[in-house]
Amino acid sequence: MRLLSLARAAWQAEGLYLRRSGRGYAIQAGLAAAAAIFAVLMLVMLHIAAFAALVPGMGPVWSALIVASADLVLAAILALVARKPPRDVVAEEALALRQAALRQMGDTATQAMILAPLLRSQTLKKGAIGAALTAAVVGFMNRR
Known part of the structure; x- marks a missing residue:
């Protein structure tokens, strides 16, 4: 019987630990999501700034193509890095x-x-x- 009561106590302690730590992880995930939103907005502003800087010398079409090409190169590099499974x-x-x-x-x-x-x-x-x-x-x- 002592073994069962010890197992029950361990099970209850594990449940309490998971509930308490889960709340902290939820708050952490919410803050990370907010940070990701601001990072995306920053990237949009950088794209607008690069486009605006290139327009006077290149024109709007070539400026858009240059920014899009840079995005394509970065996306390809990130995709190649992401293909390798983590060990x-x-x-x-x-x-x-x-x-x-x-x-x-x-x-x-x-x-x-x-x-x-x-x-x-x-x-x-x-x-x-x-x-x-x-x-x-x-x-x-x-x-x-």
């Missing part, structure tokens, strides 16, 4: 740790299933036969 070493290690833990849990459960007939039986011979049969069934199931 997160910590996430890969966490995945390997999870897989190892699940494999060990399966091994432990298999061992418990094999030893259970030995512990339950009244005679050693009968328990050994039950353990052998259980091992065969578990081995067959693991191969599938």
Whole structure:
């Protein structure tokens, strides 16, 4: 029973932690969205300023083409950089740790299933036969 109460307390603490930290993340996301809006407005103003600076010497059509070409080059560079998938070493290690833990849990459960007939039986011979049969069934199931 103590194990269950500890698990319940850990579950409740995790829920409280997620609720409290979620509020902070929501505020942070809202502020980041506002900053992104102002960054986009700044880029629009820079485009207008570049266009206005180029108009007297080049004319409105060529000025627009020059600004659009610069945007195209920047977009192509950013797209090439974005194509490469990120490699997160910590996430890969966490995945390997999870897989190892699940494999060990399966091994432990298999061992418990094999030893259970030995512990339950009244005679050693009968328990050994039950353990052998259980091992065969578990081995067959693991191969599938």
